[in-house]
Amino acid sequence: MHMRNVKVTLIALSLVSGSVSAQGKTLREGDRFMCSWGAGTAARAQELKLSGVSLYAARQKIQTYKFNKSWMRMMAMGIxxxxxxxxxRLKPPAVRQSFYEECVRYKLARK
Structure with missing residues (x-):
């Protein structure tokens, strides 16, 4: 993923997560979950892309998923x-790791 794409996604993630306490540089459990979830979503999308699944088909697949939180469907679409x-053309595990690291870095920088 290009850095600007990661940053756009992280900005959207931060809007969803609401305000974050400015005390300390530890990641809240909710932020950790959001980064992990987003990283998994990016890895799955990369896997679909590399296997030749069209963006349209990937979007259709997302529409069939059951999500636990109201923000997850739109975030999954954006990611x-x-x-x-x-x-x-990175492998999905590398996309997952990169997304997670950038998300954590972004969340900590906002504190």
Missing amino acids: TEQTYNSSS
Whole structure:
């Protein structure tokens, strides 16, 4: 994923997570969950992209998923679209790790 795509996604994630306490540099459990969930979503999108699944088909697949939180469906759509728009050919585990690290870095920098 390109850095600007990651940053756009992280900004959206931060809007969803609401205000964060400015005390300390530890990651809240909710932020950790959000980063982990987003990283998994990006990795799944990259896997679909690399296997030749169209963005349209990937979007259709997301529509069939059951999500626990109201923000997850739209966030999954955004992460998937950004993943498809990226020219990256990284393997899904590398995308997962990169997304997670950038998300954590972003969340900690906001504190």
